[in-house]
Amino acid sequence: MPRWNKKDRRKPPSAAAPDRPETADDGARPGKEPAGRFRERRRDSRLVEENKVSIELLADGRSAAERTITNALTKDISPGGVRVVTSTLLPVDTLLRMEIVLSGLHRVLRAMGVVRWTRSVYGEGMFESGIEFTQISPEEKLLLLEHTYKKKG
Template structure:
């Protein structure tokens, strides 16, 4: 079966911190740690121990291992599946509202990866 993808996927593991909204008892956001299995300019496949519903909007920080950069992005969950008891894969599509986030991903995926750590927020 042929996939209709806009962007080339790169198989690599990057740490991901997914921010959950605070609760009534605490305004502090909670963090779910996860890993990318592959990543592209348009999105990522993420391994996590928490099930996120399709259509959920997530705020996440990607720790790009090759270029040693941090990028904060918003993403929408497009699909999910359980791969083991308590272990899930989710497919997310990035919302590129600020071009700098796209530039960091382009540099990471297609550049030499020699830049120092940088933080970009969207």
């Protein structure tokens, strides 16, 4: 590596070129998010807790007797939706009805939702899904807001 000399009018090799913007230490580029980080898109604050959930898939054209009911556990919950872990694959865009037992309150929250994403976790046979609430009564939404922010606060 060439050695920098005071008499040498050039800048040392470590100095940034004036026509090139410097990058941040975390790998960020000007106008971009830092490398390895994603911008949070959720509208609501999430509460990480496990609650028992009963899920009924409401697939088109099925009679009430043919509907699938499965049990799950929440990983986190917010006024806008819930992340669940279950042994049943919940296909994206599936409409479903849920009953969530809120821990500590011993209250059952009833809501309709749609599966937004699903991924396999913990090896084969277990799935994690993000569900957005599509129908929830104002009273139950308020209950969920109070539950979420009291536990976080």
